[in-house]
Structure formats: structure tokens, C-alpha cells
Amino acid sequence: MNGIVIIGAGESGTRAAFALRESGFTGSVTLTGTEPHLPYERPPLSKPLNGAVQMKPICGAEALQAAGIDYLQGVSALSLDPDTRSVAFSDGRTLTYDKLLLATGARPRRLTCPGAERALDFRTYADAATIFSSADPGKSIAIIGGGLIGMELAAVLRGKGITVSVIEMAAKPLGRAVPPRFAAKLHARHQDEGVAFHLGQGIAAITDDAVLLADGSAVPADIVVAAIGVLPDVALAEAADLATGNGVLTDSFLRTSDPNIFAAGDCAAVAQPGGGYIRFESWRNARSQAETAARNMVGGKEAFGAIPWFWTDQYDLGLQVAGLPQPEHQSVIRQLDGGELEFYLDDGRLLAAAGLGSCNSVARDIKLAEMLIAAGINPDPAALADPGVNLKALLKSSRAA
Structure with missing residues (x-):
């Protein structure tokens, strides 16, 4: 028996390796990663401690050894042959497998303007270390992209007293993932903190000391x-003739077009009950998919159905979103001490919820809202809007019904 090989040692790949053992699998498990480190969490990279980038390990070497997981670090998978069930690696070795998990994650989307090579990525520990070691007070930093990562980085850098400009092609920041109500509030908070925004602007070029915008203006930047x-890392899958799209395409059990190969995490685009495929980018999704894939690789038949969820911390504000809010959903607002919630209903059914507040003030309510979503209830909008109506009580009544 050749055992199981996992390509990618991020949150998804590492969690899958341990989940295999927790599921009772006793065969060989080999975890491979391209970075020269033990597996680590990415969210802390944007939250330096005392000016130093945090590397928060997902697990230690001792835990890997105790679980009987062979960890090959600093090696890249060069080719995958589904016919012979083998993978060739950059260190010259070739591994065979009974089942294989692709947890290759995603890679930064690249700029194409003149001078693009001057721009730093923000994805890995090495990327973060380069940025924060250079980000001294008195310097100016231009962040191209006003999405979650760019805005989180802007908040941290402003806290260090650094001049920050955010350049975004869209008319508003945070437009793709964050509900408009909360995107506007976060945008306003950044402006209050002194972040300069250049919206609706394309990039003409990047020079040694500035970003030149399409309108001819220049944004000074050290x-x-x-x-x-990011883009899903599907190169290995494509070369092996696996089905790909916006990710490695899987069925609801996280199987790819080859029944012996599964995919999970940022690289996986999962079939949806109503048709189409969705790729979820979040720490918790990576972990949930990993656990589902691991159980299915050893004989389970568990469809992946976790509710999408993500969070972001910017300054002292915390945002959490559960489900997939859509513009056509009915919106219901609930005011809280230190924050507010927004619920999203479709034909009366609760499908999503979001909350923004100081620190973790909305965390408990979003967790309860997530449980209400999972229960498939049609709540009274007036009850959702009333802060005097306990969400836990709503959940209990829905379960009783």
C-alpha cells in the first residue's frame, strides 16, 4: 500500500494530515510543502508583534512525528501522473500514492504595468518579513488593491505611523467580499486614521519613488x-489533465475528475447543489474542507456543506460574515452596543449575516446567526431587528419547531 500524499503544507494540507490519523487511518501519510518552514498560519502575518512578523506554527515537529506524518519541507511537486499514481518532486524523489490531496492554495495575482517587479507581494512569511522590516516610521507605502488584505495591511501600517496610500481600480474599496454597509464604515474609519485613497484608478507604471496613475498623477511611495x-494554484492539476476552472474542480465530496485525487482549500472549486462551482478563501474553510476530504479519502461519503465564513480585524474593529450575502437579499439591521448586525433573507429564509463592532463584540451573535442559517429557518424580520429578542432563544424555538 502506497498510502496518502498531500501536496501543500498550509492550513488545509496540514489539517488534512492530522485528520487522517484522527479518522483511524494507519497507512503512510506524506505531507509536502514548498516553504522552508514548519507549517504556519497566514492570518497572523498581517499582525506583527512588537514590530516583528509572527510565525504561528500550525503544529510542531514533535506533533508531526507523534502522528506518524512524514513532512517534506522545501520541496515542490514538479509533475503529477494520475495513471501511475505518482508525483515527481524537485529534490529528485518520486512518490506513489493510493490517494492524493491537492492543497496547493493560491498565488498572488501579478501586476502587468511597467515597473511591476518593484511591487512586493504579501502572501508568505518571507513576504511579510520583507515588508515590515522595511516599513519604518517616516516612510510612505502605496498599497495597490483595496480588498481585505490591502486594507488590513493599511490599518497595521498606519498604527506604526507610516504614511499609507491605497490605490484601487474600483470606485469603492472592499467591494467584492464585504457587504456595502460595512465596507463604507471601514472605508470611513481608514480615512479618519489618515489613509489616502485613490479610487477608480488604473496603474500606468511603478518607479523607484512613486506609483504613476492612469490619469497622469503620481502617488509618492518608498x-x-x-x-x-490571488489566483488558485492549478498548474499541477492542469498539467495532469484534471478538470479546472476557477480552481481545481471537485464534486461535493471534494473528489476531482480523478477519483483517487481530492482537492481542498484555496485551490478547490466545489460543485454547488444549484449548479456551478464556488471557491472559498478563508482559514476556517480551508480547515473544514481538509477534514471532509480526509474522511472521504479513507472511505467516507460526506458532502462538504459548511457555511462560508470569514473575518477581518482593522484597527479596533472586527468584521465577521457568515453565508453569502447578495444584493437582492432582504436586509434587516440590528443595533448592538458597540456594533451592529445585518441579516440577509431570501423569500423569508435566513441565508447570511454580517456584523461589525469593536473588538469581538459581534462574534457571539454571528456564531448564533450561523447556527440559525444552518437550521434553515424563516425568522420574523421584526424579531431579527429587535436587540431585545435573544438570538439564542430564536434558535431554541426553531429547533423545537
Whole structure:
């Protein structure tokens, strides 16, 4: 028996390796990663401690050894042959497998303007260390991209007293993932903190000391960071003739077009009950998919159905979103001490919820809202809007019904 090989040692790949053992699998498990580190969490990279980038390990070497997981670090998978069930690696070795998990994650989207090579990425520990080691007070930084990563980085840098400009092609920042109500509030907070925004602007070029915009203006910058999103890393899958689209296409059990190969995390685009495929980018999704894939690789038949969820911390504000809010949804607002919630209903059914507040003031309510979504209830909008109506009580009544 050749065992299971996992390509990618991020949150998804590492969690899957341990989940295999927790599921009772006793065969060989090999975890491979391209970075020269033990597996680590990415969210803390944008939250330096005392000016130093945090590397928060997902697990230690001792835990890997105790679980009987062979960890090959600093090696890249060069080719995958589904016919022979084998993978060739950059260190010259070839591994065979019974089942394989692709947890290759995503890679930064690249700028194409003149001088693009001057822009720094913000994805790995090495990227973060480069940025924060250079980000001294008195310097100016231009962040190209006003999405979640760019805005989180802007908040941290402003806290260090650094001049920050955010350049975004869209008319508003945070337009793709964050509900408009909360995107506007976060935008306003950044402006209050002194972040300069250049919206609706394309990039003409990047020079040694500025970003030149399409309208002919220049944004002074000692450092430029590209945060224009990520692309699923599907090169290995494509070369092996697996089905791909906006990610490695899987069925609801996270199986790819080859029944012996599964995919999970940022690289996986999962089939949806109503048709189409969705790729979810979040820490919790990576972990949930990993656990589902691991159980299915050893004989389970568990459809992945976790509710999408993400969070972001900017200054002292915390945003959490559960489900997939859509513009056509009915919106219901609930005011809280220190924050507010927004619920999203479709034909009366609760499908999503979001909350923004100081620190973790909305965390408990979003967790309860997530449980209400999972229960598939049609709540009274007036009850959702009334802060005097306990969400836990709504959940209990829905379960009783």
C-alpha cells in the first residue's frame, strides 16, 4: 500500500494530515510543502508583534512525528501522473500514492504595468518579513488593491505611523467580499486614521519613488505592495489533465475528475447543489474542507456543506460574515452596543449575516446567526431587528419547531 500524499503544507494540507490519523487511518501519510518552514498560519502575518512578523506554527515537529506524518519541507511537486499514481518532486524523489490531496492554495495575482517587479507581494512569511522590516516610521507605502488584505495591511501600517496610500481600480474599496454597509464604515474609519485613497484608478507604471496613475498623477511611495487578489494554484492539476476552472474542480465530496485525487482549500472549486462551482478563501474553510476530504479519502461519503465564513480585524474593529450575502437579499439591521448586525433573507429564509463592532463584540451573535442559517429557518424580520429578542432563544424555538 502506497498510502496518502498531500501536496501543500498550509492550513488545509496540514489539517488534512492530522485528520487522517484522527479518522483511524494507519497507512503512510506524506505531507509536502514548498516553504522552508514548519507549517504556519497566514492570518497572523498581517499582525506583527512588537514590530516583528509572527510565525504561528500550525503544529510542531514533535506533533508531526507523534502522528506518524512524514513532512517534506522545501520541496515542490514538479509533475503529477494520475495513471501511475505518482508525483515527481524537485529534490529528485518520486512518490506513489493510493490517494492524493491537492492543497496547493493560491498565488498572488501579478501586476502587468511597467515597473511591476518593484511591487512586493504579501502572501508568505518571507513576504511579510520583507515588508515590515522595511516599513519604518517616516516612510510612505502605496498599497495597490483595496480588498481585505490591502486594507488590513493599511490599518497595521498606519498604527506604526507610516504614511499609507491605497490605490484601487474600483470606485469603492472592499467591494467584492464585504457587504456595502460595512465596507463604507471601514472605508470611513481608514480615512479618519489618515489613509489616502485613490479610487477608480488604473496603474500606468511603478518607479523607484512613486506609483504613476492612469490619469497622469503620481502617488509618492518608498515601498509599493501589490494586494490585488490571488489566483488558485492549478498548474499541477492542469498539467495532469484534471478538470479546472476557477480552481481545481471537485464534486461535493471534494473528489476531482480523478477519483483517487481530492482537492481542498484555496485551490478547490466545489460543485454547488444549484449548479456551478464556488471557491472559498478563508482559514476556517480551508480547515473544514481538509477534514471532509480526509474522511472521504479513507472511505467516507460526506458532502462538504459548511457555511462560508470569514473575518477581518482593522484597527479596533472586527468584521465577521457568515453565508453569502447578495444584493437582492432582504436586509434587516440590528443595533448592538458597540456594533451592529445585518441579516440577509431570501423569500423569508435566513441565508447570511454580517456584523461589525469593536473588538469581538459581534462574534457571539454571528456564531448564533450561523447556527440559525444552518437550521434553515424563516425568522420574523421584526424579531431579527429587535436587540431585545435573544438570538439564542430564536434558535431554541426553531429547533423545537
